[in-house]
Amino acid sequence: MNCDDVIEQLLDTDEDALSVLERSQLVAHLADCESCQDALRAANALRMVRKQPVLSAPDGLFDRVMNHTTHSTDSGARRSQFWTGVAFGGLLAAGIAIAVVTLGLFQAPSSSLPEVPVVTMALGERQEVDIAIDADKDLPGTTVNVVLSGDFEFAGFGKQRELSWTTDLEKGVNRLALPLLAVGKTQGHLIVRLEHEGTRRIFRVDLNLSG
Amino acid sequence: MSRILKTPGRTSGHDRFATLMRPHFDPLYGAARRLASSDADAEDLVQEVCMKAYLRLSDLESIEHPRAYLFRMLYNIFIDSVRSQQRSPVSIAADSASVDEIELAADKRLQPEEQTDRLISLELLWRAMSILDKEQCALLALHDIDGYSLAELESLTGMPVGTIKSRLHRTRNKLGRLLRREMSARPQLSLVGT
Numbered sequence: 001m002n003c004d005d006v007i008e009q010l011l012d013t014d015e016d017a018l019s020v021l022e023r024s025q026l027v028a029h030l031a032d033c034e035s036c037q038d039a040l041r042a043a044n045a046l047r048m049v050r051k052q053p054v055l056s057a058p059d060g061l062f063d064r065v066m067n068h069t070t071h072s073t074d075s076g077a078r079r080s081q082f083w084t085g086v087a088f089g090g091l092l093a094a095g096i097a098i099a100v101v102t103l104g105l106f107q108a109p110s111s112s113l114p115e116v117p118v119v120t121m122a123l124g125e126r127q128e129v130d131i132a133i134d135a136d137k138d139l140p141g142t143t144v145n146v147v148l149s150g151d152f153e154f155a156g157f158g159k160q161r162e163l164s165w166t167t168d169l170e171k172g173v174n175r176l177a178l179p180l181l182a183v184g185k186t187q188g189h190l191i192v193r194l195e196h197e198g199t200r201r202i203f204r205v206d207l208n209l210s211g
Numbered sequence: 212m213s214r215i216l217k218t219p220g221r222t223s224g225h226d227r228f229a230t231l232m233r234p235h236f237d238p239l240y241g242a243a244r245r246l247a248s249s250d251a252d253a254e255d256l257v258q259e260v261c262m263k264a265y266l267r268l269s270d271l272e273s274i275e276h277p278r279a280y281l282f283r284m285l286y287n288i289f290i291d292s293v294r295s296q297q298r299s300p301v302s303i304a305a306d307s308a309s310v311d312e313i314e315l316a317a318d319k320r321l322q323p324e325e326q327t328d329r330l331i332s333l334e335l336l337w338r339a340m341s342i343l344d345k346e347q348c349a350l351l352a353l354h355d356i357d358g359y360s361l362a363e364l365e366s367l368t369g370m371p372v373g374t375i376k377s378r379l380h381r382t383r384n385k386l387g388r389l390l391r392r393e394m395s396a397r398p399q400l401s402l403v404g405t
Contacts (some may be wrong), residue, residue, distance in 0.1 A: 003380060039380055039388030045336050045390060046355035054241035061254060062229075062236050069261040070225035156224055158269045181269065 004031075006036045011135040044114040059063055119190075120208045126155050129205065131176040131192055139169040146178060150188015152207050155179035169196075227272070242282055242357065246289045256292070260284045279359055280312070280368045283397045286349035293341040303305050339389040347382040354379055 006029055009022075121127050145164045148156075154160060156179060169184050178190070190205040232239075240257050247253040263284055264271055271277050339347045350368070353359045361372045368375065 005376075032389070035384050038391060040384075041387035041390055042351075042383040043355055043387075045386075048354065049245055049333070050356045050358065052245050054238070055244045056237050057240035057257075058250070058254075061234065061240065061257075065236075065254075065258050066229045066232065066259050067223065068258060069265050070228060106350050145382035153269060156268055163403075 003033060003036055006030070006033075006039070062086075090201045116204050116206055118206045118208055119180070120210050121152075121180065122210050123182050125183065126179060126181045129178045129180050129190065131178065131203065131205070133169065133176060133194065135169045135171055135174060137171050139196045141166055141171045141196065143193075144176070145193040145195070146176075146187060147191045147193075148180070148207075149191075150207055151182065151184025151186040151209075152188050152190070153181045153183050155181040169194075180207070182207075182209060223266070226270060228261075228268055230240055231271055231277065232261065232264070235281055238278060239281055239285060242285055243289075243357075246285070248333075256285060256289060259288050264289070269284065274367075276359075276363060278368050279353060279363060281359075282353055282357055283349045283367070284357075286352045287345050289337070290341050290348055292343045294336050321329070329361055335393055339386055339393060342389060343382060347378055348386075350375070351382045351386070355383075 009026065024150040030040065057178045095120060119127065119129055143164065143166050146163070147162045148154065149161075154163065157163070176192070180190070187209055188207045190207055192205070194203075214245075236257075239260065240253060243256040243260075244250070244253040247256055250370075252404055260281060264281060271280060298388075350364060354361070354364060359367070361375055364375050365372050368377075
């Protein structure tokens with residue numbers, strides 16, 4: 001009898017359902033096998049934990065935990081975004097891959113666009129990608145549209161590959177922090193579209209997989 | 212001037228997370244309560260699992276067995292807490308063993324040794340588990356405590372059933388050996404109930 005099978009048989013089979021032969025084989029194996037004796041000792045201890053009553057959560061705990069979880073985590077995310085912005089140059093110097101698109105929004109001709117920035121991520125890695133948008137004046141009511149392709153996701157947004165919203169850009173550098181998750185092996189792009197009063201600018205970031 | 216643009220829709224994560232967690236919350240708390248020595252500790256454990264799970268919300272939404280995933284998180288967090296307690300100068304409450312004592316051997320007929328009258332405390336069991344590999348212990352707990360089948364563990368871990376069986380057996384074997392040594396080193400535990 002295989003040692004791997006002994007405890008599985010004991011755990012998965014009602015002992016009364018064992019035949020006389022199976023029972024005697026088990027007893028004989030256990031008597032001679034210290035390894036299985038140890039495994040049985042552990043299995044019995046864990047089985048007794050399993051037999052303890054399962055208590056229900058106290059009233060109100062679910063809501064308390066949910067509120068605390070999302071409040072704390074989202075606050076942490078906002079703090080993280082803030083510090084990402086403040087430490088922008090430092091992070092670049094440290095070699096952390098952050099795409100940077102700094103443009104004179106709505107004024108720079110397309111021929112002056114910098115080279116397409118590239119972000120390289122490992123499979124399963126989550127990374128905040130910062131897009132710096134330099135506007136020469138206040139641009140209220142700007143529509144921001146971001147689209148992902150390839151095996152990348154917006155972390156926290158599941159399978160949603162496109163996000164759109166309206167925001168007020170201010171004169172100077174506006175930083176857009178996008179949490180990306182690499183979920184597969186296909187390279188892709190992040191397309192950022194900005195539209196203000198009928199004028200549109202499109203930025204692209206190439207997303208590569210390392211390894 | 213520099214400012215941060217807030218990505219829209221993040222607040223909806225609360226509703227998505229709550230919807231996903233609701234059917235698993237009671238079982239998760241029940242499992243945590245079996246591990247923890249008090250209601251407050253169980254609530255802390257559940258809170259920590261939720262904090263970590265919320266950060267992996269998109270993963271949770273896409274996997275086949277979110278409950279098993281949450282339970283695995285629970286065991287990992289719990290084992291970490293046991294380890295940190297052991298490093299802490301504050302010792303475990305002296306009366307915890309008497310409250311949590313469980314009978315070691317349920318099946319006297321299949322015990323080759325006369326050890327059925329011995330008792331193992333939960334404290335001893337968790338401490339022994341905390342010495343072993345965390346992931347392997349979580350796998351063992353999912354199978355032996357929570358009753359997840361080998362097929363379900365295969366789906367959760369991506370490992371073949373044969374590999375899971377071997378790992379479970381090896382981990383049980385190590386755990387049982389540690390318990391045997393601890394029991395012989397702590398004769399006061401073996402005297403209870405004799």
